[in-house]
Amino acid sequence: HADGRARSELLPHMYSADAIALFGQVKRIFDPGDLLNPGVLVDPAPLDADLRLPRSHRITRRPGFAYPHDAGDFATAVHRCVGVGKCRADNTAAGGVMCPSYLATRDEKDSTRGRARVLQELAQGQLVTSFRDDAVRESLDLCLSCKGCSSDCPAGVDMATYKAEVLYQRYRHRPRPAAHYALGWLPRWARLAGHAPRFANATLRSAAVSGVAKRAGGIDPRRPLPQFARETFRRWFAHRTPAAGTPVLLWADTFTNAFSPAVGQAAVRVLEHAGYSVRILDKQVCCGLTWISTGQLDGARRQLRRALDALGPALDAGLPIVGLEPSCTAVFREDATRLLPQDPRAAQAQASVVTLAELLARTPGWRPPDLAGVTAVAQPHCHQHAVMGWDADAALLSRAGATVEAVGGCCGLAGNFGVERGHYDVSVAVAETALLPAVRRAPHDAVLLADGFSCRTQLEQLAGADSIHLAQLLDPERIAR
Numbered sequence: 001h002a003d004g005r006a007r008s009e010l011l012p013h014m015y016s017a018d019a020i021a022l023f024g025q026v027k028r029i030f031d032p033g034d035l036l037n038p039g040v041l042v043d044p045a046p047l048d049a050d051l052r053l054p055r056s057h058r059i060t061r062r063p064g065f066a067y068p069h070d071a072g073d074f075a076t077a078v079h080r081c082v083g084v085g086k087c088r089a090d091n092t093a094a095g096g097v098m099c100p101s102y103l104a105t106r107d108e109k110d111s112t113r114g115r116a117r118v119l120q121e122l123a124q125g126q127l128v129t130s131f132r133d134d135a136v137r138e139s140l141d142l143c144l145s146c147k148g149c150s151s152d153c154p155a156g157v158d159m160a161t162y163k164a165e166v167l168y169q170r171y172r173h174r175p176r177p178a179a180h181y182a183l184g185w186l187p188r189w190a191r192l193a194g195h196a197p198r199f200a201n202a203t204l205r206s207a208a209v210s211g212v213a214k215r216a217g218g219i220d221p222r223r224p225l226p227q228f229a230r231e232t233f234r235r236w237f238a239h240r241t242p243a244a245g246t247p248v249l250l251w252a253d254t255f256t257n258a259f260s261p262a263v264g265q266a267a268v269r270v271l272e273h274a275g276y277s278v279r280i281l282d283k284q285v286c287c288g289l290t291w292i293s294t295g296q297l298d299g300a301r302r303q304l305r306r307a308l309d310a311l312g313p314a315l316d317a318g319l320p321i322v323g324l325e326p327s328c329t330a331v332f333r334e335d336a337t338r339l340l341p342q343d344p345r346a347a348q349a350q351a352s353v354v355t356l357a358e359l360l361a362r363t364p365g366w367r368p369p370d371l372a373g374v375t376a377v378a379q380p381h382c383h384q385h386a387v388m389g390w391d392a393d394a395a396l397l398s399r400a401g402a403t404v405e406a407v408g409g410c411c412g413l414a415g416n417f418g419v420e421r422g423h424y425d426v427s428v429a430v431a432e433t434a435l436l437p438a439v440r441r442a443p444h445d446a447v448l449l450a451d452g453f454s455c456r457t458q459l460e461q462l463a464g465a466d467s468i469h470l471a472q473l474l475d476p477e478r479i480a481r
Helices: 004-013 017-030 074-078 100-105 112-124 134-141 148-152 159-171 178-182 186-193 197-205 207-217 233-238 254-258 261-273 289-293 297-317 326-339 344-352 356-361 382-388 391-400 424-431 435-441 453-463 470-474 476-480
Strands: 246-251 276-279 321-323 353-355 375-378 403-406 447-449
Touching: 004 017, 074 112, 074 159, 100 424, 112 134, 112 159, 134 159, 148 159, 148 382, 159 289, 159 297, 178 207, 186 197, 186 254, 197 207, 233 254, 233 261, 246 261, 246 297, 246 326, 254 261, 261 276, 261 356, 261 470, 261 476, 289 297, 289 326, 297 321, 297 326, 297 344, 321 326, 326 344, 326 353, 326 382, 344 353, 353 356, 356 391, 356 470, 375 391, 391 403, 391 470, 424 453, 435 453, 447 470, 470 476
Parallel strands: 246 276, 246 321, 321 353, 375 403, 375 447
Antiparallel strands: none
């Protein structure tokens, strides 16, 4: 059983020479012309005769990522896929994420395996010869960069990283799609808008201006533009007196600062209630997330170095650094060491950055509020699922007495993916895989829990539903009401 093409040469280790000869005699009686499975079992071909050896030397460009588990080689990384096909199964009921685009389209080319096969051909350099090949562009176009495959795939295929690598190689020193500038540089635009958020919002509410902005930025016309907060989180924080306690640094990411300051405010109250004295950085810096997702890896490295420069004193002091936006937290927990493998501060940050639930779980004497009677429908962020895991959050909610339904799959917005022109329909189809059905069947008084800004935005735009961050669920002010 299962000797076949790959192991026939080894049959003499299991059978005597006489038995092998009898196999040959029987085959020649029924197949004198050796038409059926030539080279298998009888007169076997060498076991290495049909191996497809990767010609990794054809990819001579310096990779954008370090690929520490693949000997630093992109070709080795993409050959992790051996065709198991778990990416074609619906794993959402068990809390899995992979592969949202395949579950939406049911097209093999949109599965992790389908994409890996194209990238393997790129590594071979025969059928696909360039990062700019149409086959490469088409195979990766509907990848949401959710990172679900990096944890759900048995072989650890990380298509989000491979897509960022391909975009890096394809557009390096070349003009990029408009969306890469509009969405990949979002922290810059948010910082500018922060000086006059009301003017920015009023301008973008104009149908004419909004239409022009979307066309120029490669944004789907059906996708509403998010509103900037009237007061940024950093401005709110600057006007308050910090509480005494154990020092902790709160990472004020772009999304929390510019769009969802209420999340940061709730986190401050939760941390202070737990006995911490909350600090933030003196200046606004970025982890480089949006540069990574659009393959602008040199820019991402610059952003990360600035962030690590600013974080230096906190890292040296051994302070815990709390991330609120899961995708930004995941950058420090994984991407930073792959982009800056020689910078010891990246490894320091990897060890120091934690989620809110992870920090509270190790806080002596902290007890969660009583959430008995609360039903929460939770959408774990894909990057948290893949990199940090959601176990600490689940344990905290269980300890608090809440009834929780954790929804598998991806929300479908996935940062810039669902905003880009040409992706809206797939973005909605992905949301319909698990998230939107879960929302529709939830009790009317259920709390929708989503730590990711993308997830909350998708819920608001597609379901008209308000959702909150874990920090807001635990907020002492909310509990007291």
